[in-house]
Amino acid sequence: MKTTYQSWHKQTALITGAASGIGYELACIFACDTYNLVLVDKNGQKLSEIADKFQQKFGISVKNIVKDLSIASVPEEIFTELQQASIKVDVLVNNAGFGNYGLFNETDLTAELKMLQVNLVSLTHLTKLFLKDMVNQGDGKILNVASTAAFQPGPLMAVYSATKAYILLFSEAIANELADTGVTVTVLCPGPTESAFHETTGMADSELLREKKMMTAETVAKIGYRGLMANTTVVIPGVKNKILAELVRFAPRKLVTQIARSTHEVKK
Template identity: 70%
Template sequence: MNKPHDQSYKKTALITGAASGIGYELARIFAHDNYNLVLVDRNQLKLTEIATEFQEKFNISLKIISKDLSRSTSPEEIFTELQQESINVDVLVNNVGFGTYGLFNETSLNDELEMLQVNLVCLTHLTKLFLKSMVKQGEGKILNVASSAAFQPGPLMAVYFATKAYVLSFSEALANELEGTGVSVTVMCPGTTESAFHERTGMADSKLIKKKNMMDAQTVAEIGYRGLMKGKTIVIPGLENKILAKMVRFIPRNIVTKIVRKMQENN
């Protein structure tokens, strides 16, 4: 961990999926607010570029860890490496995630198993590992990045929507369990956000993306960060996304599912 002079008073934030999009913007905000950083992503080159950029701009310590979080051993390896270097994590940001697009009967099983590992298992594993020390020291923050997809089923992205529903439910339950411990859990549920996500999933031509005025990753990250610092349990960036998340409670589930299907279709 590259250390400028006297970093002992600074807290440390660990951010997964930090090489681009919301993860990168969150890292920039934490750095601006004087947090030391541990940035995790599989893109070693991009992480190195970010480390150079941030250390020119901010007086912080920054450690990069290149890991493929679809590997089940990665969370334990990250935790062990930080323990060996005596790096205490005060804020854990489980941001990494990806999706697949298409009929479940036709999509790749391997891709979806990797998605479950990244979006769901890795998030749970990292939270379990780092939470104990937070509770022991009587303070800490966890930010889990879910999606507005968490509030309803999602035909053509069935597994992705289900993983985000898990993240929302898990985070809410954990926030309740941790009341009075000094540790807070926030789950952020952004709507469609400007990023490479849609191109990677193959849904860039869907009605949802074509017709949507997407929020930029910087704005989403800033809203999520403010909510985290205030100790909010659920943060939904954007008024339209807030309204839609509430509306689905009052519409029959089968109707909601049909509406989402039409929005997700390419034609």
């Protein structure tokens, strides 16, 4: 696959975790809206297939960056590579992330340190790098993907939930700081979504997911994209998810935590 760059004068969206799930669906939407794309994922074969498909179907330019965001140097490498290619990022989508499942004293530390790097540190690093140019130009958009897990502690997913809470609070704070700069920040907080996430974390049979109809990644992406374009700061797909996110603000914290524990448990 040969990638061409003749039309990088169009607006460009950078999307991390673009090979599958919500990230892929967001890439589809941006491509349909004729954005050029910078797609970041460690699955190079999948990115190559996506680039071929999008370039032929939508007539856009696609640059693939095959990198693992659990490596601390990668955000700077991505930024430098795009600077050298004279590619300006107009929309930054920090979608990459993963979780794990189990009691914190029994889960794998190495996996959790990688999770912190991907979900939290790389997201912050990429935002810092690309935001400066956006502010200087007086224009730009950032979409950070969190979760409804951000609204309460998550026993059995303690680190994952904490990373999503960080993303929510971080996004709300800088959205406020950036008022009147021409740059907007949106944080997308989906509930359980159809994807491979639940199988890989081992919680597919939890009370939260068992026999529950989940929103599709395509639907979540469409809602997130509309919120981004409308400059909405916090986007929670689904009426039920919005209600639950509000209710936890008023319930006793100990009760909220216990309810979260019961929904995360795998019933035997």
